[in-house]
Amino acid sequence: MVDPFLHLVQDGKLQAVNPGSVGASKDYGSNEDDECALKVLSQIKIAEEHTKESFATIIVKSLGG
Numbered sequence: 001m002v003d004p005f006l007h008l009v010q011d012g013k014l015q016a017v018n019p020g021s022v023g024a025s026k027d028y029g030s031n032e033d034d035e036c037a038l039k040v041l042s043q044i045k046i047a048e049e050h051t052k053e054s055f056a057t058i059i060v061k062s063l064g065g
Contacts, residue, residue, distance in 0.1 A: 005033075013062065027030065 006014045
């Protein structure tokens with residue numbers, strides 16, 4: 001399942017897409033959209049080496065800090 005409101009950029013960044021240009025069947029932020037997002041996120045498996053600290057480091061580096 002793919003989030004119709006996000007687009008992968010440069011293999012490491014997500015960019016919001018204009019919902020009007022997507023042709024999505026769900027309204028962004030609707031209960032149906034939220035339920036779908038939770039379902040997708042719950043299916044993601046995080047390896048032990050991906051700790052909160054490692055994610056924080058990746059985010060800080062991507063922001064240029």
